[in-house]
Amino acid sequence: MNSPRMSSRRPPRPSAERSVVAVRILCVGDMHLGREPGRVPEEVLRETGLKRSSLAASAAWAAAVQEARQLKVAAVLLAGDLVDSDDGFLAACGPLEKGVAALIDEGIAVVAVAGNHDTRVLPRLAKRLPGLTLLGQGGEWQTTLIEVEGQPVLRILGWSFPTREVRYDPLAKLHPEFSRGEFADGARVPTIGLIHGDLDAQVSLYAPLARPRLEAVPCKAWLLGHIHKPSEFKGAQPIGYLGCLAGNDPSEPGPRGPWLGTIESGSLTLEHLPRSPLRWEELEINLEGVQTAEGLEERLWDELLHLDKKRSQEGCSARVVGLRPRLVGSTKVSHDIRAEVMAKAHTDFRPTFDTCTYFVDRKFIDEARPDWNIEAISHGSDPLAVLAQILCGLEGESSDREDPDLEDFIERTRQAMHAEANHKNFAGLNRRAITSADARAELVGAARRAFEELAAQSPTSKALPEPAAEQLT
Numbered sequence: 001m002n003s004p005r006m007s008s009r010r011p012p013r014p015s016a017e018r019s020v021v022a023v024r025i026l027c028v029g030d031m032h033l034g035r036e037p038g039r040v041p042e043e044v045l046r047e048t049g050l051k052r053s054s055l056a057a058s059a060a061w062a063a064a065v066q067e068a069r070q071l072k073v074a075a076v077l078l079a080g081d082l083v084d085s086d087d088g089f090l091a092a093c094g095p096l097e098k099g100v101a102a103l104i105d106e107g108i109a110v111v112a113v114a115g116n117h118d119t120r121v122l123p124r125l126a127k128r129l130p131g132l133t134l135l136g137q138g139g140e141w142q143t144t145l146i147e148v149e150g151q152p153v154l155r156i157l158g159w160s161f162p163t164r165e166v167r168y169d170p171l172a173k174l175h176p177e178f179s180r181g182e183f184a185d186g187a188r189v190p191t192i193g194l195i196h197g198d199l200d201a202q203v204s205l206y207a208p209l210a211r212p213r214l215e216a217v218p219c220k221a222w223l224l225g226h227i228h229k230p231s232e233f234k235g236a237q238p239i240g241y242l243g244c245l246a247g248n249d250p251s252e253p254g255p256r257g258p259w260l261g262t263i264e265s266g267s268l269t270l271e272h273l274p275r276s277p278l279r280w281e282e283l284e285i286n287l288e289g290v291q292t293a294e295g296l297e298e299r300l301w302d303e304l305l306h307l308d309k310k311r312s313q314e315g316c317s318a319r320v321v322g323l324r325p326r327l328v329g330s331t332k333v334s335h336d337i338r339a340e341v342m343a344k345a346h347t348d349f350r351p352t353f354d355t356c357t358y359f360v361d362r363k364f365i366d367e368a369r370p371d372w373n374i375e376a377i378s379h380g381s382d383p384l385a386v387l388a389q390i391l392c393g394l395e396g397e398s399s400d401r402e403d404p405d406l407e408d409f410i411e412r413t414r415q416a417m418h419a420e421a422n423h424k425n426f427a428g429l430n431r432r433a434i435t436s437a438d439a440r441a442e443l444v445g446a447a448r449r450a451f452e453e454l455a456a457q458s459p460t461s462k463a464l465p466e467p468a469a470e471q472l473t
């Protein structure tokens with residue numbers, strides 16, 4: 001490793017960066033070893049014959065190791081949060097040791113940085129795993145060279161969390177010579193930055209990273225950990241998140257897996273490999289035109305067929321896909337009946353296509369709207385009309401009659417939600433700011449449900465189209 005305080009021999013300095021054909025690396029985002037997917041129903045495991053551990057982060061890591069060996073990459077880069085928590089030494093040491101050993105046996109370098117979840121435990125593990133290079137311990141920037149057949153082909157520049165919370169931008173402490181692309185070893189090879197942090201955040205507890213500072217460093221790319229949603233890597237200097245290696249819960253929808261990086265003629269291209277054994281998807285179901293519970297069931301099936309076709313085209317190798325339905329559009333099917341259909345789907349609906357089994361999560365997102373003219377109702381003065389006025393204001397449909405208390409209502413809701421989300425009981429989780437949009441969405445959902453319930457009891461509703469009265473059979 002290389003830092004301003006470390007000396008190393010100086011090889012002859014070429015006049016330009018060394019050009020190497022098709023050097024490949026495997027890039028891995030947050031793994032969270034020790035975490036298991038608790039939301040997968042036991043019925044799914046019994047029907048598929050799978051163990052819960054076969055869908056966990058450790059299984060995704062084992063698959064990534066196998067992928068790296070098959071692709072014969074030069075290095076595997078790990079962007080922090082390898083371990084789910086600082087007390088996860090025992091849960092992580094076995095899978096990590098086995099994977100690192102298998103990679104080293106193939107001559108594949110393993111380079112990591114620590115994130116906010118494994119600040120203390122990853123250095124402990126690195127001491128026991130001589131093949132694992134941990135960059136930037138103690139918050140000090142370091143580099144290491146990746147070699148192929150004894151020749152340096154790539155440099156990794158990295159920084160690790162020194163404590164669980166870091167409020168400053170680590171780039172502000174980057175050594176001046178590093179920021180100019182000057183290194184003591186003199187090797188002229190492409191450099192890739194590896195760091196865990198909060199990109200584009202002005203204020204953060206988790207290493208706020210200013211994009212202009214990243215762009216100013218002569219790196220071919222910056223590969224980040226921390227946010228579990230993978231970025232789209234574009235441009236001459238890709239900067240973004242690798243995403244989590246495996247989908248842990250419904251808040252992490254979409255393809256998950258490592259990235260294959262190819263360095264050729266001094267440039268880097270990145271290809272996402274959706275290899276996670278467990279995948280989560282938010283399944284949007286448009287209820288426009290749906291009149292009955294049976295119609296909702298059929299719409300669910302149609303949307304699943306469309307999703308499975310898309311998944312197959314992406315080359316997704318997930319064994320299990322969890323679905324969180326999101327109901328949208330206007331419908332006469334009441335909220336209660338929608339909820340009954342979704343509950344039935346959770347317990348009874350587990351189709352299998354090829355080797356992939358789908359299941360519906362126990363929670364769903366209900367953004368469907370009552371199929372009534374709420375704007376017309378809002379011009380009245382009875383309780384239903386007052387609720388319609390609130391709903392129109394929340395949905396931005398009452399520009400001619402603004403409620404001066406609405407923004408205050410939303411702000412007080414936001415503050416209450418923020419206090420709950422950041423309660424000390426959840427201190428072990430990443431904190432997040434609750435926005436006005438979050439509060440508004442929560443209020444809209446509550447207002448829609450209240451409107452449906454009140455409309456069923458209100459004389460005003462007698463003059464309106466009746467909501468669907470069909471019950472599940």
